[in-house]
Amino acid sequence: MSDNKEVILSVRGITRDYVTPGGLFGKPETVHALKGIDFDLFRGETLALVGESGCGKSTLARILTLIDAQTSGELLIRGNPVNIAKKKVSAELRRRIQIVFQNPYGSLNPRQKVGAVLEEPLKINNPEMSSEERRQKAMDMLLKVGLKKEHFGRYPHMFSGGQRQRIAIGRALMLNPRMLVLDEPVSALDLSIQAQILNLLKDLQEEFNLSYLFISHDLSVVKYFADRVMVMYFGEIVESGTRDEIFSNPRHEYTRTLLAATPKTSIESIRERVLAGKATA
Amino acid sequence: MSLLEIRNLTVEFDTAMGPFRALKGVDYTVEKGEVLAIVGESGSGKSVAMLATMGLLPKTATVNADVMTFDGRDLKILSSRERRKVIGKDISMIFQEPIASLNPCFTVGFQIGEVLKTHLGLTGKAVRQRTIELLQAVGIPMPEKRLTSFPHQMSGGQCQRVMIAMAIACQPKLLIADEPTTALDVTIQKQILDLLMRIQAERQMGLIMITHDMGVVAETADRVVVQYNGEQMEEAGVLELFEAPKHPYTRALLSALPERAEGDRLPTVSDFASAYSKEDGAAL
Secondary structure (H helix, E strand, O other), X not given: OOOOOOEEEEEEEEEEEEEEOOOOOOOOEEEEEEEEEEEEEEOOOEEEEEOOOOOOXXXXXXXXXXXXXXXXXXXXXXXXXXXXXXXXXXXXXXHHEEEEOOOOOOOOOOOOOHHHHHHHHHHHHOOOOOHHHHHHXXXXXXXXXXXXXXXXXXXXXXXXXXXXXXXXXXXXHOOOOOEEEEEOOOOOOOHHHHHHHHHHHHHHHHHHOOEEEEEEOOHHHHHHHOOEEEEEEOOEEEEEEEHHHHHXXXXXXXXXXXXXXXXXXXXXHHHHHHHHHHHHO | OOOEEEEEEEEEEEEOOEEXXXXXXXEEEEOOOOEEEEEOOOOOXXXXXXXXXXXXXXXXEEEEOOEEEEOOEEOOOOOHHHXXXXXXXXXXXXXXXXXXXXXXXXXXXHHXXXXXXXXXOOOHHHHHHHHHHHHHHOOOOOHHHHOOOOHHHOOHHXXXXXXXXXXXXXXXXXXXXXXXOOOOXXXXXXXXXXXXXXXXXXXXOEEEEEEOOHHHHHHHOOEEEEEEOOEEEEEEEHHHHHHOOOOHHHHHHHHOOHHHOOOOOOOOHHHHHXXXXXXXXXXX
């Protein structure tokens, strides 16, 4: 990554502890979900965050999207320190960072029409905007994420998983954010739909110069999609580097385990397996 | 004779909008000791086909087939009482959501024991002994202690291991695995697939692997059936399929694999849809 790139978000030594109350006789226990995370996110890049469930990926996502406060450490957004536990954050800043969740079935309100889903962020953040303009903006976004005009008045249950994920992406983009946190956006989708959503994300990134923090445990998707990769293990970043560095020369044991566990679809590896099977049979 | 043979299977559901055809004449055969993968996206009818085979579809479904035999028995004329003796014993199934398919109110020891009591008539100490052996076979550490655990006290991967233990409790001849690793992490997926393949090879079971993940197919299958929209697109050996896919849909699926991506964009199935209608003169 070149040095002249604009840093839009920096994380310095962020930790997050969760304290579980011990009850009547037990001692309270502290879980160290994040143990000092450092990284920078540049303008227009895709940074992938890889790790198994329970390693703290989503905790980090919650801190970056200003949903949860860090226990210690510094979160800098365009150079300004932010800590939601200490000081209220401006609506302007919150607008800059949006999130897309993994499960498109759970993240849309079933009683809200798609148009209303897309209009809601504007209603809250721009109350003075005329309803006509709001409608127009929502309609434009609907078309941008690859849906049709007639979908505007429909309810989420009338859509497939891939279409719902398009709606969720559209909603996240309504306020012109600089950065999207994508929390496993394609892991609930079929292979062919996954390809469509990844293409859409690439197009939108180019058009709006967005930065993505792409959380995933699927290394084949990461290899295709990311510019840089961070590998997280038990609340720590154990390895980070450009995509090519990580995939061609993994240094940490856990990264190697991950790479070894990823299914191989090359003809050679299938042939090897089939021949080995015949030999033992 | 094949272990499982199904010819021209159709399934129709009665809906308020009239009958809906979920399967439009598909064929499957599985030999002893063979791994058949059924690949397709959601709505392609891959799970419906297996539920129809096991007779687990609701009453609104009409199942028709020219041939439907398992281990020499005609599944079409089996009474439901006889069918229940076969299912869960000679054919067993594991499902996608391991945590949801176990009963949260009972310990895993009880749930595995129930299978042994029902199908094998084991009692008392024999049940406990066999349950421990099964948990050991699927790689759960300290099985004696785990007998009294509830599903919520175990991780997703461990619950899937318990499901596998239940499925192999009666030494089935055919195991149907419906997306067994979709809800799991890659490292756990690898462990579960390795476990399934080891058990399959040891016991020379027939195994049907239902999946939408071409990676899982590449790592496990001997033969592959590709399904789309209730129709069979292609059937081939796994190497043949990956090396020279014949049907445009299979080609589209393979080229949508991120690790095979060439250039900046992934081809999608809508690209395939236009190619399909051109080549076969049929609309999707």
